Amino acid sequence: MKRLLPLLFALGASAQAPDLKQRAAQAARELGQVLMELLGQEMARGGYEGAVRACSETAQIVTEEFAHERGLEIRRVSLKARNPKDQPDEWEAARLREWEKTYRPGQPPEEIFEIVEEDGRRYARYMKPIVVQAMCLGCHGPREKMSEEVRSLLDERYPRDRATGYKAGDLRGAFTVTIRLDGR
Ligand code: HEC
Known part of the structure; x- marks a missing residue:
């Protein structure tokens, strides 16, 4: 039975996968909207200068609150991070480098969804590219x-x-979502 448990768990996780992917994708989309809205408001109020100030003070807090609300981990990461807290981990950095290699402006890479095992625990991991726009x-x-x-x-x-x-069209980084699969 002991040996069977991980297998049963793996089957359970793959049956859940479409739901998990959807949940992660939705969180990434919505956090994107929240941050864009915040940026838009701050730009309207204080131009680029006011918005830099506001983003530097609130981007991390808003992201953490959003993650907490959803019961998952979500961040923005980049190979060229502004905030050191947005450094990718190994799994994320490998995917970002892969994207960089094949990236063509106007054709953002596909989102990624994987069930991974790290330190004996299983996680659903999701990543979606963020592309630079003129603004x-x-x-x-x-x-x-x-x-x-x-x-x-x-x-x-x-x-x-x-x-x-x-420049506009460049790959800036990614939204990345991690959902822990075992409750222990
Ligand atoms: C008003 C200035 C401003 C504008 C405009 C702006 N950003 Fe940023 N951006 C920042 C600041 C400041 C940070 C660091 C926030 C922090 O400390 O968490 C940041 C961080 C990020 C990050 C997180 C990774 C990192 O480098 O720390 C991403 C991704 C990002 N920006 C993408 C974008 C995209 C895409 C746009 C356009 C849609 C955009 N930004 C427009 C100021 C700006």
Whole structure:
């Protein structure tokens, strides 16, 4: 019986997979909407400068609250992170590098869903690409094209910022969702 348990669990997890994938995809989509709305509001209120300030103070909190509400782990990650908290783990970094290799602007890579085992525990993991749009460039484009104030706010708050120099259509990073499958 002991040996059978993991197998039964694996079968259970794969039967649940479409639901888990849907739950993860929905969370990623909705967090994207929440953050875009926040950005839009702050840009309308304080332009790029005001929005940098607001994003640096709230992006992490909003993301954590959203994750807590949904009972899953969700973050944004990038190979060129602005906030060091957005560094990918090994699994995420490998997928991001894979995407980079095959990426063609205008054809974002497919979302990824996998059931993985890490340290003896099983997780459903999901990743969806984030692509740079024209409106992102005020804070993620070439530094010399940013306003003086945005540049100095970024320098002050993110001394190790790597998230500049992008152009519209570039791959910026991903939403990543982890759902733990065993309750122990
Ligand atoms: C007003 C400035 C501003 C604009 C416009 C902006 N961002 Fe950001 N972005 C930031 C800041 C500041 C952070 C770091 C937030 C933090 O500390 O959690 C960030 C972080 C991110 C991250 C998390 C990974 C990392 O590097 O830390 C992603 C992904 C991202 N932005 C994508 C975008 C995309 C896509 C757009 C356009 C739709 C966009 N951003 C527009 C300021 C901006």
